[in-house]
Amino acid sequence: DIQMTQFPSSLSASVGDKVTITCRSSTDISTFLNWYLHRPGEAPKLLIYGASTLQSGVPIRFRGRGSGTDFTLTINSLQPGDFATYYCQQSYSVPLGTFGGGTKVEIK
């Protein structure tokens, strides 16, 4: 199975900060990588698919980059609603799609 590793596992930031989350796969997955945001008690929300394509309605302050084994999610100018846990998920192995362990973005 493809393993997905995210880091950091948590970070503290302030409103307006720029943060970057990294996701690494155990094998080359091309650009078959999705990012989700998850707030406690809510349904997960798709942010980016295909490594860099913004889902409709997602603010442009979210940016995904990468290919192969290394990927990043950057959030420019953090907003209050962005404090949540972020997960990457590989969609290379169909239909099984393993997730990373998550990165919790907390308020500093």
Place this chain on the structure above:
Amino acid sequence: QVRLVQSGAEVKKPGSSVKVSCKASGGTFSTYPISWVRQAPGRGPEWVGRIVPSLGITHYAQMFQGRVALTADTSTSTAYMELISLNSADTAVYYCARVITGNLFSYYMDVWGEGTTVIVS
């Protein structure tokens, strides 16, 4: 805009089974695969399996093979996940999600249910 509404929380005894429902409204149900994902306390999400409602085709994660069954009723736009032989490690929030597939991006899950908490105790 499609919406997925899941059944309510369940508390189950070890060894028993649970059946969670996921009803779609506001959009086409049968043509999109529905995936099930669970998240246990303190852990990342785990993919459970996927069903194509119109065809009844299912795929299951290896770790759940033989214990999980995904079904769908296209007449009511409802998908179901049944998990048997429950143990404490199955305590988790279970989500259903609509799957969008494509050649350039493989697939992603764009609409999620709100989750169903299953406690095994």
